[in-house]
Amino acid sequence: MTSESVEQTSGEQPDAPEKPENSLLTDPDVQMRLARLDGQLQVILPKVKKRSAQDDWLEMWQQLTHRLNSGERFWKPGELIHVLAQDQLLDSRQLQEIAEALKSADLNIERVYASRRQTAVTAAAAGYSVEQQSPNIAPIFPTVNEDENCESPLYLKSTQRSGIEVRHPGTVIVLGDVNPGSKIVAAKDVLVFGRLRGIAHAGANGDRVCIIAALQMEATQLRIADTLARVPEHPSGQYEPEIAHIAPQGIQIAQANYFFKFHCFDAEANAWVTTNPKSLTNY
Amino acid sequence: MSRIIVITSGKGGVGKSTVTANLGTAIAQRGHQVALVDADFGLRNLDLLLGLENRVVYTAIEAIAGECRLEQALVKDKRQPGLVLLPAAQNRSKETVNPAQMRQLVSQLSQNYEYILIDCPAGIEMGFRNAIAPAQEAIVVTTPEVAAVRDADRAVGLLEANNIRIVNLVINRIKPEMVQMNDMMSVEDVLEILAVPLLGIIPDDERVIVASNRGEPLVLDEKLSLPAIAFNNIARRLEGDKVPFLDLMAAHNNLLNRIRRFFRS
Numbered sequence: 406m407t408s409e410s411v412e413q414t415s416g417e418q419p420d421a422p423e424k425p426e427n428s429l430l431t432d433p434d435v436q437m438r439l440a441r442l443d444g445q446l447q448v449i450l451p452k453v454k455k456r457s458a459q460d461d462w463l464e465m466w467q468q469l470t471h472r473l474n475s476g477e478r479f480w481k482p483g484e485l486i487h488v489l490a491q492d493q494l495l496d497s498r499q500l501q502e503i504a505e506a507l508k509s510a511d512l513n514i515e516r517v518y519a520s521r522r523q524t525a526v527t528a529a530a531a532g533y534s535v536e537q538q539s540p541n542i543a544p545i546f547p548t549v550n551e552d553e554n555c556e557s558p559l560y561l562k563s564t565q566r567s568g569i570e571v572r573h574p575g576t577v578i579v580l581g582d583v584n585p586g587s588k589i590v591a592a593k594d595v596l597v598f599g600r601l602r603g604i605a606h607a608g609a610n611g612d613r614v615c616i617i618a619a620l621q622m623e624a625t626q627l628r629i630a631d632t633l634a635r636v637p638e639h640p641s642g643q644y645e646p647e648i649a650h651i652a653p654q655g656i657q658i659a660q661a662n663y664f665f666k667f668h669c670f671d672a673e674a675n676a677w678v679t680t681n682p683k684s685l686t687n688y
Numbered sequence: 689m690s691r692i693i694v695i696t697s698g699k700g701g702v703g704k705s706t707v708t709a710n711l712g713t714a715i716a717q718r719g720h721q722v723a724l725v726d727a728d729f730g731l732r733n734l735d736l737l738l739g740l741e742n743r744v745v746y747t748a749i750e751a752i753a754g755e756c757r758l759e760q761a762l763v764k765d766k767r768q769p770g771l772v773l774l775p776a777a778q779n780r781s782k783e784t785v786n787p788a789q790m791r792q793l794v795s796q797l798s799q800n801y802e803y804i805l806i807d808c809p810a811g812i813e814m815g816f817r818n819a820i821a822p823a824q825e826a827i828v829v830t831t832p833e834v835a836a837v838r839d840a841d842r843a844v845g846l847l848e849a850n851n852i853r854i855v856n857l858v859i860n861r862i863k864p865e866m867v868q869m870n871d872m873m874s875v876e877d878v879l880e881i882l883a884v885p886l887l888g889i890i891p892d893d894e895r896v897i898v899a900s901n902r903g904e905p906l907v908l909d910e911k912l913s914l915p916a917i918a919f920n921n922i923a924r925r926l927e928g929d930k931v932p933f934l935d936l937m938a939a940h941n942n943l944l945n946r947i948r949r950f951f952r953s
Contacts, residue, residue, distance in 0.1 A: 470849040509851065564883055566845030567838050568812075584881055586838050602881075 436572045437468040439476065440557075446480050448507065449489040462499060469503065471571075473510040475563035475581075485515035488528075495524045500531055558593075565589065565603065572609075585625055594618070604628070607649075614670050614677075617649040618661060624649075632656055650677045690798040693805050693926075694727075694823035696847070698839030700810030702831045703860040703890075706900055708807040709737040710916070711827075713905040714923035715803050716771035723762070723801040725774045725794065727819035728809040729785060732776035738765060739903025740773055749777040752789045758796050767908060772801070782814045787821030794822035812846055820847060825854035827887060831861045832873035837881055844884055856887035858922060863892045864936040868945055869952070888922035890915050891936050 438449045450465060480486075486507060495503070504514050517528035518536045525537040558576040565571065565579060567586025576593040587603035589595050594615050595605045601619035606628035608615030613630045621644040624636050629649065634656035636649075646661035650668070653676045659668065671678045695708045708724060716722045726734040729749070735741045746761040751774070758774075765771035774797070777784075797804050808819035820826065826847050830840040840857075847855050859878055866872035875889055893915045899906040906916040914934065921931045 467846070467849050470851075471845075474848065566848075567841040568845055582881075582883070584841050586841060 437465055437472065439472050441479065446484055446486045446512070447489055448486055448503075450491050450493045453492050453494070465493075466499075466502060466506070470506050471569060473506060473512075475561045475565075477560035477562065478510070480512060482511040484512055486512045488514055488517045488533075490517060490519040490521070490524050490528070492520050493524060494521050495519075495527060497527050497531060500524075500527055504531075559591075564599075567603075574610075583619075583624075591615070605649075613651045613675055618646070620644075620646045622647040622649065622658060627656055629656055652676050653678065690802050690804055691926075692794055692798060692822055692824045693803070693827055694808050694820050694825075694852075695805060695827045695829060696808035696816065696819065696843050697810065697829045697836070698812060698841075698843035699830075699836045702829050702836050703896075704810075704829050705734050705737055705807050706896060707827070707829050707858055707860065707890075707919075708805050709734060709900075710905045710907050710919040711922055711926075712771060712803075712805050713738075713765075713768055714907045714919050715805075715926070716765070716768040717907065718923060718927070719770065720803055721770045721801045722768075722803045722805065723772050723774060723797045725797070725804060725806045726776040727790070727806050727815065729776045729780055729782045729815065729818075730778070731809065732778050734807050735763070735773060735775050736903060737900050738773060738905065740765065740775075741903070744775045747775045747777040748793065749780055749784060752785060752793060758793070782809065782818065785818050787818055790818045791822045812842065816843075816846070820850055820852060823852055825856070826852050827856050827858055828882070828884065829858045829860055830878060830882070832859060832867070832875070832878055834873070837873070837878055841882055844882060855884045857882060857884045858888045858890065859886070860890045861892040862889055862936065864940045865945070868937060868940045869949065886933070887925055888918055889933055889936065890918045891934075 436451055440447055440449060448469070453461070488503065507514060514533055516534045516536060517525070518538055519525040519528060520538045522537065525535050529535045558578050559571070559573040560578050560580065561571065562580045564581045565583045565587040567584055569587040570590070571577060571588070572590045574592045576596065577589050577591040578596045578598070579589065580598050582599040583589060583597050583601045583603045583605065585602045588606070589603065590606040590609045592610045593608065593612065595607045595617045597605070597619040599619070600621040600623060601617070602623045602625065604626045605617045605624055607617045608630040611630050615629055617624070617627055617629065622636055623639070623644070627634050627636060627649045629651050632651060632655055636658070647658050648661045648664045649656055649658045650664075653674050667679055668677045669680050670676070695704050695711075697704050712722050712724045724734060725748070726732050728734070735744055740763050743763045743766075746756040748761060750756045751758045751761040762772040762774055765773065794804055794806070806819050806823060809815035828840050828843055828847075830836045844855055857879070859875055862875065863872055867874045875886070879886060891914050893913060895913050896906060896915050906913060907919050909916055912920070918934055921934070924931050
């Protein structure tokens with residue numbers, strides 16, 4: 406084992422590293438979420454953005470089916486689920502499509518929480534038990550739960566195809582390939598058991614300890630916290646498991662099998678440093 | 689029980705309509721009742737490829753609106769007794785139809801036809817959603833180009849999200865000599881990204897263009913060309929036959945090319 410193979414310089418930093426838009430890239434209100442709060446399974450719809458309703462609905466519906474199909478099944482068949490519609494305006498057809506999507510994953514809607522009166526009326530007409538929340542009062546259910554909820558990792562057991570964008574306020578683990586054109590944004594680590602060829606963003610809320618690991622690192626772009634790098638092209642075409650991390654010089658890629666043995670996170674440098682460079686050469 | 693298959697690609701110009709026309713004709717030749725549905729409202733061209741343009745009286749829009757009976761809108765193929773085409777309107781936009789209407793239309797067709805092939809428009813907007821709504825399975829057409837494969841990947845993802853689980857791949861317009869010289873993505877490269885079962889490989893051939901312009905699907909030629917054989921094989925594979933893939937590379941793996949490759953590497 407040579408020292409050279411351990412530290413591979415990543416693509417050079419662009420002159421002015423493009424800062425991620427804001428510190429809340431994984432704001433839980435931005436994407437549809439499936440979560441269990443106090444034992445109750447919930448699907449939490451995103452808050453309304455200033456976008457066309459049609460686009461929003463389609464995107465939301467795609468997120469829902471994607472999570473239901475490729476996410477880890479952490480529920481019992483036939484379990485009852487609560488729908489937190491937030492301030493979304495849903496018509497009866499959309500509500501029915503949500504119910505059908507949940508049904509195909511063996512979930513039945515028990516109750517709908519909505520802050521829009523019209524959505525609440527639609528849900529009541531469809532025969533669900535409804536709770537209307539005033540939009541001005543803080544939601545009954547904490548949508549941001551910093552400790553437990555956000556840290557549970559998201560398992561995705563399928564190929565992430567072009568156009569898929571996954572945002573998660575914790576670690577994302579993909580069992581499959583991440584294809585070019587797709588994007589994984591995680592508040593913690595991104596672990597890919599397959600080929601990473603899309604865009605991965607770890608520590609999206611600014612956590613520089615976070616890493617991106619992949620069995621085959623061919624990402625279009627790597628982002629950790631607020632730094633950004635391109636992956637060098639492997640001329641040999643030989644790949645091994647690698648870990649991208651923030652070193653004092655910027656994002657670096659190291660062989661995965663020795664990474665944690667010889668690297669540690671240095672709080673002062675605010676980056677990963679090699680603990681004992683000599684040991685690398687002796688290995 | 690009829691099979692409802694949507695032919696889609698994401699990217700435009702990769703040969704969806706050509707595949708639909710030839711595949712439909714090939715299946716009809718094998719003695720099945722086939723209906724082709726042109727879902728490209730506003731930009732119809734399946735009737736041109738089949739040479740049926742001058743026989744179109746009513747279109748799918750009129751059938752949906754109830755201005756005519758569905759049977760009146762169906763155009764019978766002039767050569768294949770088992771083949772009909774439901775043409776799209778030329779003058780309307782894709783927003784005039786909704787997925788529920790498409791489902792209803794196709795379910796009416798499915799009473800009389802064993803195979804229903806839906807020719808999907810390019811893109812992933814309303815037209816795409818209309819076209820895939822009635823389908824049970826899909827054939828994704830791509831060419832061995834990075835952009836086409838990227839769009840095909842997106843299309844496969846959307847098909848999966850819409851619960852269409854049977855997705856097969858047709859790689860169109862492959863140039864064996866370019867693949868041989870490593871100038872073009874190979875079948876393996878495409879499959880590695882898309883990871884869906886391969887249904888067929890169609891070589892690039894000028895005769896496909898000639899046939900399209902004449903409105904005579906290639907598979908009707910008396911002396912079958914290589915792409916026509918490829919279309920016939922796809923039809924057989926759809927029925928469950930195990931047909932080996934054409935070895936397109938063999939003819940190009942000659943001494944001269946090997947020497948060329950040697951010097952390039």
